[in-house]
Amino acid sequence: MREEDSNWFSRWKEQLPSPEELMPLSQSLITPDLALAFDIRNPDHAHHQHPPPPSQPSLSEFAADSGDLGYGAAGDEPTRTLKRPRLVWTPQLHKRFVDAVAHLGIKNAVPKTIMQLMSVDGLTRENVASHLQKYRLYLKRMQGLSGGSGGGCANGGSGGAGLGVSTDPATDRLFASSPVPPHFLHPGSRANSEHFLPFVSVPALQHHHHHQQQQMVAAAVGHPHLQSQYHRPQMGHYVSSPNSQFEHPFLGRQTQQPMHRIGGMPVHNQAASSYVEDLESANGNGGRKVLTLFPTGND
DNA sequence: CTCCAAATAT
DNA sequence: CATATTTGGA
Numbered sequence: 001m002r003e004e005d006s007n008w009f010s011r012w013k014e015q016l017p018s019p020e021e022l023m024p025l026s027q028s029l030i031t032p033d034l035a036l037a038f039d040i041r042n043p044d045h046a047h048h049q050h051p052p053p054p055s056q057p058s059l060s061e062f063a064a065d066s067g068d069l070g071y072g073a074a075g076d077e078p079t080r081t082l083k084r085p086r087l088v089w090t091p092q093l094h095k096r097f098v099d100a101v102a103h104l105g106i107k108n109a110v111p112k113t114i115m116q117l118m119s120v121d122g123l124t125r126e127n128v129a130s131h132l133q134k135y136r137l138y139l140k141r142m143q144g145l146s147g148g149s150g151g152g153c154a155n156g157g158s159g160g161a162g163l164g165v166s167t168d169p170a171t172d173r174l175f176a177s178s179p180v181p182p183h184f185l186h187p188g189s190r191a192n193s194e195h196f197l198p199f200v201s202v203p204a205l206q207h208h209h210h211h212q213q214q215q216m217v218a219a220a221v222g223h224p225h226l227q228s229q230y231h232r233p234q235m236g237h238y239v240s241s242p243n244s245q246f247e248h249p250f251l252g253r254q255t256q257q258p259m260h261r262i263g264g265m266p267v268h269n270q271a272a273s274s275y276v277e278d279l280e281s282a283n284g285n286g287g288r289k290v291l292t293l294f295p296t297g298n299d
Numbered sequence: 300c301t302c303c304a305a306a307t308a309t
Numbered sequence: 310c311a312t313a314t315t316t317g318g319a
Contacts, residue, residue: 086309086313110301130314133303 087127094175096120097131138175 089097100117101109111129118128 089313112301126314129302134313136302 087123089131093120094131097128097135101132101135135175 096118097114100114104113104117109132111125111132114132115123115125115128
């Protein structure tokens, strides 16, 4: 039964290019400072910095919603009084996360290292740590269900066992979308995949820290105000098979650019040629908007 | 310092 | 409500 392990590994290794490829993948999360500082408001100068590299979809798109929070908005440069916007873990980003973990090995798979290997600018340890926890839980959960480990109903109760066996506790939605490679989980058979830890070159990490505009890629800003419950068209049924490649519910849907009215102020929204995922839902009560775009040429 | 678990905010 | 962030403790 371990053969499977080898299997996934070979597949994985194929898909895993090399750290070099991974490395350059530096994504930059939109940093709040930048977002606000740079910001989006420039009704006059359409100076858009068009770095739209036609060849490579590396764009920096910021989705900044006007914060109606109480800070002085324009003209003010909040140096450090910024709140961190909600980070949205996109499948791609998650994938990177998984990749990093897989390559690091369970041993080094600590938040810090992962974060470093991910090289996602803007990503913080907290982000990774939190996500990592969830990821682990997800894996553990799967183990228990799929492996059947032993007895069958060892699950003690947690989870009210009687529910459907399907793996859709709703919480795994995100994780399920990603090809969970690392099956380094399996207690008992601990395969150290570190056999092949060819390179862990994370050369440039803490370098340019200047406020220069780096390449920002993913931007996610959760705009609060008003609680809103966004709901997908019914509970998503994209329950892809656990092993099937991930199918994106979105991807492939280029929504137009709806005008965002923020507090009555039209916001200039520029849609880059990148994947722009926008989920919006309008509820009678309010609307929650989330913009996430990722130029991850990965996968 | 890292991980875990829960509370809180969005 | 679900998700992500954040706090507190081991």
